[in-house]
Amino acid sequence: MTTYSFRLFIAGQTVRSQEAVANLRLLCDSRLRHRYDLQIVDAVERPELAEEERILATPTVIRLSPSPQRRVIGDLSDHPRTALALGLPNASPHSEEVRP
Amino acid sequence: MTSGNGPVSRVATAINGFDQVALGGLPAGRCTLVTGTAGSGKTLFATEFLARGIQVHDEPGVFVTFEEPPADIRSNALSLGLTIAEWERDGKWAFVDASATSTEEGAIIGAYDFHALAARIGHAVHTIGAKRVSMDSLGTVFLRFPGQATVRQELLRVAESLESLGVTSVITTERETEYGSISRFGVEEFALNNVIVLRNNLIQERRRRTLEIVKLRGGPHRTGEWLFTIDPRDGIVIVPLAFLAPHEGAVVRDRVSTGLPDLDEMCGGGVYRDAMILLTGPTGVGKTLTALRFVAAGVEAGERCLLYTFDETRQQLNRNASGWGMDLSAMEATGLLQVVSEYPETSSLEDHFILVRRVVEEFRPARLVIDTLSALERIATPRALLDFFVALGAVLRPRAITALLTSLPADRTASSAGLGIAARIDSLTDVSVLLRYVEMAGRAHRAIAVLQTRGSAHDHRIREVLLDSAGLHIGDPLHGVSSVLAGYGEPVFTADPYGAADRRAPAPRVDLDG
Incomplete structure (x- = not known):
């Protein structure tokens, strides 16, 4: 089974940051169960990591694996589009995913 | 964008000429x-802002590049x-790379x-302890990004956030036309306090770059468009025109010879x-000869010319000089003479100015001779040429350089398209x-008149000039002529006497006055 790995860049503990984390977790939980790991990086605290990945906008999520890398910018509030952009498998029928 | 009144101190950019403007x-x-529009020099301005900061003020800088x-x-x-790579190694320069090619942007959700x-x-x-930041371009x-x-x-x-970091910053942005709204995308809305416009116009098939300070908070600045050029050695050089302060040093009281004792008198x-x-x-009346005498007098007095x-x-000049008994090569061999022969068309007026200034400095x-200013009219608008002249004065006067500038008479252009350079700079x-x-009694005479000598008395009479192999001699006052001051001599009795002389030697001129 493929394991997914994500790095989510946020900037401070803002509402937008929290929404992005919640949206991504919800998506991953519903579509990947436990087959993923998620690293959250605060660009304000770790600007050198943002520099390394050349992050401009926050929130930005990078799918580190499986390759190729994919990036999605924004608070990820549109779940189906986010899932598509990150290449996640289809959701189970009872998912709580929302489309804004 | 931040409120607050009172004086705002300034950071000298050390970009050539900018701080004066x-x-x-x-x-x-x-x-x-x-x-500015594409190609107007925005990126160079942003680059030089940091580079000069490092070179002149030892202030490190961060360059944020979007493009x-x-x-x-x-x-x-x-x-x-500009050795950016070296400065990066020395911790004086850092890039924040936000360029599109390096950023794998994904969907925006x-x-x-x-x-x-x-x-x-x-x-x-x-x-790196940066004091300056450039962002290029928004x-x-x-x-x-959408929205x-x-x-x-x-x-x-x-x-x-840049202002809260305490750095002085330059942010560049595009505009679509040279005149009109300040920038695309309404960026000016948040930077209304300090706005500089770079322009890159083609006027009469010649590139004309200008810089205009639209506004700067907390103090005065010069207004209007200032010519600048991009010099392969010095980068952006704003041609320092009328803003160069008049020389305030000691007033020069000693006099020098023009090389013609009669003219001195x-x-x-x-x-x-x-x-x-x-x-x-x-043309042909003796301007170049007078100029060469002026130079020879300087060399004889041990002055650099x-x-x-x-x-x-150069060859034509040598030939003419030797015809009059002067050996330019020998003068050059003494190290006291430097001759520069250039066609005006080889560069823009701004570039010519920068070259003249560089040679003067080095x-x-x-003594300086420019023979002739009129030739520069072929490559410049009247306004630009006037600026050139004023700027030249600002270079020469503080150094107490005696300058002889030759020009065709003003009336030649007066008839066709406004005043010639001579009338404007008079x-x-x-x-x-x-x-x-x-022309008198069927013979062409030459006449000389001194119209003004600022700060001293002079001979008001119109005198005859004799030209022979030994040079130019000033003779007796001429009587019975009029209209010499209008640009041509006319015997009191004859109509249109000078036309023949005028047609004989047409001036190499293209009027660009429009």
Whole structure:
């Protein structure tokens, strides 16, 4: 089974940051169960990591694996589009995913 | 963008000529928007703002690039002798690379901000202790991210974060036309306090670059468009025109010889050492000869002389000089004479000015000849030529250089398209000398008149000039002629006497006055 790995860049503990984390977790939980790991990086605290990945906008999520890398910018509030952009498998029928 | 009144101190950019136009530099600790069309020199301005900061003030700088990758900026700057890679190694320069090619942008889903960018810039500023930041250029960000309003607001926040870092910054942005709204995407809304416009016009098939300071908070600045050029050695050079303060040093009281004892006498005993002499006359009347005598007198007195000719090649000048018994090569061999022969068309007027200034600074002449100013009319608008002249004065006067500038008579252009250079700069020169043809009793005579010698008495009579192999001699006053001052001599009895002389030697001129 493929394991997914994500790095989510946020900037401070803002509402937008929290929404992005919640949206991504919800998506991953519903579509990947436990087959993923998620690293959250605060660009304000770790600007050198943002520099390394050349992050401009926050929130930005990078799918580190499986390759190729994919990036999605924004608070990820549109779940189906986010899932598509990150290449996640289809959701189970009872998912709580929302489309804004 | 931040409130608060009172004086804002300025940061000298050390970009050639800019601080004089801005009366000190850019507002310290603030953002300044630099806007211009493609190719107007925005990126160079942003680059030089940091480079001169490092070179002149030892102030490290951070370059945020949205458009060109750092490698391109490094190599472009290197062609101007700016060693960014070295400065990066020395911790004086840091890039924040936000260029599109290096950023794998994905889909944009939902709300976002540019806090990560602000954090990266802040990190770079703290790491190298930067005092200056350049961001180049905002327009591309609008093309990469959706929602103009959001992008504008987020960029505003980034700009504010720069001010809170205490750095002085330059932000560049595009505009679509040379005149009209300040920039695309309404960026000016958040940078209204400090705005500079760079323009790149083609006027009469010649490129004309100008810089205009639209506004700078907390103090005065000069208004209007200032010519600048991009010099392969010095980068941006704003041609220092009328803003160069009049020379306030000691007034020069000693006089020097023009090389023609009779002319010295007419001027009241030579000319002041810092004088600018304007010699006007039609082709063939003796301007170049007078100029060569002026140079020879300088060399004999052990003074360094710089001779610029825009009309003749070096060989032609040598031949003419030897015909009059002067050996230019021998004078050059003494190290006291430097001859520069250039066709006006080889560069723009601004570039000519910068070259003249550079040679003056390096050769440090006591005398300068430009033969003729009129040749420059072929490549410049009247306004630009006037600026050139004023700027030249600002270079020469503080150094007390005696200058002899030759020109065709003003009336030649007066008939076709406004005043020639001679008429326009007349009031700016110290000594004004006319050489003219006069036809009397079926013979062409030459006449000389000294119209003004600022600060001293002079001979008001119109005198005859004799030209022979030994040179130019001033003879008796001419009687029975009129209209010499109008640009041509006319015997009181004859109509249109000079027409033949005029047609004999048409001036190499293209009027660009429009």
